[in-house]
Amino acid sequence: MPEADESGEAKQFHAEVPQPAEKFYLKGSQSLDWGMKNRLARIFNPLSGRTVMLAFDHGYFQGPTTGLERIDLAILPLEPYADTLMLTRGILRSIVPPSSQKSIVLRVSGGASILKELSNEEIAVDIEDAVRLNVCAMAVQVFIGGEHEKQSVINMTKMIDRGMRYGIPTLAVTAVGKDMKRDARYFRLATRICAELGAHYVKTYYVPEGFETVTAACPVPIVIAGGKKIPELDALTMAYRAIQEGAAGVDMGRNIFQAEAPVAMIQAVRAVVHRNEKPEKALELYHSLKNKKK
Ligand code: R5P
Numbered sequence: 001m002p003e004a005d006e007s008g009e010a011k012q013f014h015a016e017v018p019q020p021a022e023k024f025y026l027k028g029s030q031s032l033d034w035g036m037k038n039r040l041a042r043i044f045n046p047l048s049g050r051t052v053m054l055a056f057d058h059g060y061f062q063g064p065t066t067g068l069e070r071i072d073l074a075i076l077p078l079e080p081y082a083d084t085l086m087l088t089r090g091i092l093r094s095i096v097p098p099s100s101q102k103s104i105v106l107r108v109s110g111g112a113s114i115l116k117e118l119s120n121e122e123i124a125v126d127i128e129d130a131v132r133l134n135v136c137a138m139a140v141q142v143f144i145g146g147e148h149e150k151q152s153v154i155n156m157t158k159m160i161d162r163g164m165r166y167g168i169p170t171l172a173v174t175a176v177g178k179d180m181k182r183d184a185r186y187f188r189l190a191t192r193i194c195a196e197l198g199a200h201y202v203k204t205y206y207v208p209e210g211f212e213t214v215t216a217a218c219p220v221p222i223v224i225a226g227g228k229k230i231p232e233l234d235a236l237t238m239a240y241r242a243i244q245e246g247a248a249g250v251d252m253g254r255n256i257f258q259a260e261a262p263v264a265m266i267q268a269v270r271a272v273v274h275r276n277e278k279p280e281k282a283l284e285l286y287h288s289l290k291n292k293k294k
Helices: 034-043 076-081 089-095 127-132 149-166 184-196 211-217 232-244 262-275 279-293
Strands: 051-055 084-087 103-107 137-142 170-174 201-204 222-225 249-252
Touching: 034 103, 034 137, 051 076, 051 222, 051 262, 076 262, 084 089, 089 103, 127 149, 137 149, 137 184, 149 170, 170 184, 184 201, 184 211, 222 232, 232 249, 232 262, 232 279, 249 262, 262 279
Parallel strands: 051 084, 051 249, 084 103, 103 137, 137 170, 170 201, 201 222, 222 249
Antiparallel strands: none
16 A cells, blocks of 8 residues: 655645647647657657658669668768668668667668569568567658559558558658659649548659649648759759748758768758758858868
8 A cells, every 4th residue: 555645735736837738840740649749750850840861772672872882881970960761671670770869761662673663562561570670650652643553552551551550650752753744733743642641741852843832732741852963052952942842851862872972961951951051051061061071
């Protein structure tokens, strides 16, 4: 029997102070459960509401692409500057130290290679393995308008259902076929379909015309992929515009790890994403960090 607690004076209960009811800061995420929100809060910085995801999952369909030949040597030095690592379970287990404090977004679709039709993907990771790896979200490629459109959409909805059981969010990654037009109209369609079917956030590409209509029409956060390597100022400008036009962050790979100075580049991208730094200023930061290293 616990001893009677007679010291509880009324003032200790602070009856006049209402308990705070936090409003969750991420668009469209208010109704999610605690575990989902907690995982999303490990991806999206609660202070800025934004994220710098470092994407290096490219090997799952294209092998050791430029910059990813040695992930231990090229990517691990970038880890301290990323909010989140986006990668495959093979690289996670073989290369990333389990002591890493970074949130993990795990690539869970796959099965196609650059030698064949890329949209022909299936779910390639069991939800139990995602739980085992303590991931904060699972990424599924969705090919709207692609040859295997329906199969990829159902891959996504299956992972959303499985993730909901364990409190793990799903990131829908919109992939665009080579012969398809990358414009705001297409990305409004693709991102909205993913969100309507339950994706917790969506990755898409930036388009210079009408990107704000893509973010406005999508009820959950959008992050942009970097795409092919372009000059540093152009990549920083793209990130800046995307953020100013409503994106909640970047999921950037090649424009970071293929830069001449990747450690400097990821810090410049961080400045744009988290501090609204203008592209020219961020480029100055890039050059000063790059020169400091020499
Ligand atoms: C592509 O399918 C991969 O999933 C990458 O994660 C994605 O494209 C982002 O990387 P990048 O910035 O190099 O385009």
